[in-house]
Amino acid sequence: MTTSTATAVRTGRAAARATGLNKVYGEGETRVVALDNVSVTFPQGEFTAIMGPSGSGKSTLMHCMAGLDTVSSGSSTIGDTELVGLKDKQLTQLRRDQIGFVFQAFNLLPTLTALENITLPMDIAGRKADKQWLDRVVETVGLSGRL
Ligand SMILES: Nc1ncnc2c1ncn2[C@@H]1O[C@H](COP(=O)(O)OP(=O)(O)OP(=O)(O)O)[C@@H](O)[C@H]1O
Ligand SMILES: [Mg+2]
CATH class of the missing domain: 3.40.50.300 (P-loop containing nucleotide triphosphate hydrolases)
Incomplete structure (x- = not known):
């Protein structure tokens, strides 16, 4: 390029x-x-x-x-x-x-649930996701059905 x-x-x-x-x-x-x-x-x-x-x-x-x-x-x-x-x-x-990254090959962790894959960076950082914000993010990207 x-x-x-x-x-x-x-x-x-x-x-x-x-x-x-x-x-x-x-x-x-x-x-x-x-x-x-x-x-x-x-x-x-x-x-x-x-x-x-x-x-x-x-x-x-x-x-x-x-x-x-x-x-x-x-x-x-x-x-x-x-x-x-x-x-x-x-x-x-x-x-x-x-940074949020959606890989060409998804790179999800198969042993974790969809929700755990979403919150993984925060879990590693020792932070807790705000429930309302999490709901909104999941809804916005259309992943509610996966939970
Ligand atoms: N780890 C690597 N080692 C050596 N060459 C690499 C490596 N990764 C990419 N390349 C080379 O660098 C060039 C760019 O590759 P890249 O994967 O960035 O292209 P791309 O535009 O994403 O292609 P695609 O549309 O197939 O995903 C290619 O010639 C590729 O063979
Ligand atoms: Mg590519």
Whole structure:
């Protein structure tokens, strides 16, 4: 993925922003440039879709911008927090507190109930979900039937 295939940087408040992001997998003959100088802003309060052919780097971009994978170079921020250079523990806390991720493969824990899968990050953090807020979130995303 290159900048030409990503949305241009927009002004305004950003939920997440990538600037000059590069991600290279492997080396030598197996070297793959998955992200080639990608700059993109996801504004707050909007839905943004990334489209492109298989292998163009969509998942790589999402993983790098969510702090699930490291970048080769460039900058990636969530709100005002720069992800590049954060220690593992700081990244873990940021992901747990600020990011919701729906994976291409669901990555649900089969030994937990639907509700336990939803509250897992809070359970790990030792926090209790507010019942009304939880009901509202579950209702909003249409998961009530799963509980
Ligand atoms: N862990 C990895 N090791 C080596 N190469 C990788 C790795 N992950 C992805 N790639 C390569 O990086 C490029 C981008 O892959 P990526 O999975 O980001 O594409 P995608 O746009 O999400 O594709 P799809 O639409 O199939 O999900 C591809 O060439 C892929 O083979
Ligand atoms: Mg993908």
